[in-house]
Amino acid sequence: MDFDISEDQGAIAEMAGSVFADYCTDDRLRQFDTSEQAYMQPLWELCVETGLQALAIPEAQGGSGLGMTELMLVLQAQGRALGQVPLWRHQLTAATVAQFADPSLQAWAEEAAAGRALLTLDLSGLFNAHGIQLHGVETDGGWRVKGRVGALALAEQSQAALLLVSVDGQPRLALVELGDKAITHVPGRMTHGEAIADVHIDGLLIRAECLLPPAALDWLE
Template identity: 45%
Template sequence: MDFRLSEDQQAFAEAAAALFTEHGNDDALRAHDASGAPYMQPLWPACIEMGLHGIVIPEAAGGLGLGMTELMVVLGAQGAAQALVPLWEHQLAAAALAHFGNDALTSRLLPAAMDGTTMWTVSLAALADPRDASLRLVRKGDGWRLDGHVPAVPLGADAQHALLAAECDGEPRLVALDLARSDVQRQPGLDQHHLGVADLVLDGVALDDDAVLANGAYAWFEPRAIACLASLQLGVTREQLRRTVAHVSERKQFGRAIGSFQLVVGALADVYIGVETLRSALWQLVYRLDAGLGALPQALAVRAQACELGHVAGHKAQHLHGGVGVDISHPMHRFLFWSRALAVAMGGSEAHLAQLGDWLAGHDQLGWKYDLPEFAP
């Protein structure tokens, strides 16, 4: 498998990395933490100016019309710089509208999303409750009724619109919601990695018929959301690993750099193996998404690997930094906070491994086995 980027993809990734590094260096992150701002507000207009908010949005809708591979490399750079902007949430919501919304909905909402007048966020958290779905959608006349709550929606108090996952007759559906409505209660807060969040409380919210995207939208959206979160996790972890290697190469104990100790080398090798495992699995996932192939088992595997890598890498990096790693005046603590927040957004690994096991139990034809036919989407 060829993991090399094309020249255009590499140039795109480098331009994005330069922008994120300019706005996401350690000094800028410290200033953001102290400001209490919900996201990096000066960076967001710069992303829009570069077109980074429309990578996977079709050209007909005003986007760049590129693929998940291009978005993956940009999000990897964003994760490495810990740039707090809703890059994937905004454009994946807009792309879902372009693909699955009717003409009235898209003509009403997409232009403002593309020119940056409005901001979109997304949340699938209402379907992740281990007890039951916490957001329910039912038919009411010619429209819909939405009831329940959604916890910790990223930038839920700042975005103008949200794409939410709700349960409807036992099936997941995607709902486009105007967050400025008077019957939408928003309870704002701040996540541990200094991103603004809000709990949404929805009590009998009446929706027009076109506010619910067409059948198939959730199945299209979920693996792409997983790929986005895993791309961020990969970027966070690679930079975390790079900084940890630099630290253990300089930090001396007993007259030797601690990076020369066998136990330290082994711990870093475990993280490196985890990074490469996630990278190859993520490449396979985005390739299949861009090629229009079935990707459910690949997405479930990537989600479990990303959750596990974030946990293992974060704690090993903290351990190898010693006490300085947990000092909030030192930049390393942010990587642990980011990786844990991403794992929470993905829902943890155990449930997804169980879901992958259920899928494997019913399918004996896997796309990576060359002697078997491709499985259906």
């Protein structure tokens, strides 16, 4: 069995390596460490310009429609250079929405592919000691969501997130718009510099289609 990467995959890895290595100089890394920036905005703009932020988003939504191998090659280049940009959460959220969400929500994946919206996600409730702290109750035409998500990456900078919600005792993914007035943020920062926030949700009403089917969580995991 041949485990070598293809010529096209090698070209993606080389391009990503150049983008990250050229931007992440010692001076820029030092500047980021001492700044209050949530992430490296100029580097993110370079990722959007070169399409690195949309590799795993399907072509129908404006992405490149590539797979996890290509994404991992880009993430390796990002890790080598210590580039602080939200590549994997953004793309996997958009890819999950594209794969499983109602057509009325597909605009989120399209906006993510174009770099006009930033998306994030959190699956920590599946394995941390607190479990899933968001709970959904069905109401007319939707779901009423209440609870908390701890340390959501780029919660204040992102427009929407896939969050775990306990529904009838089962974990489900919900697409939540983070600017809703029922949501409050307590901001913080990880030791490596990434901006986070504890997200408190008090009676947020989401449309029925914003609760993705159970298969979406299995696929995303």
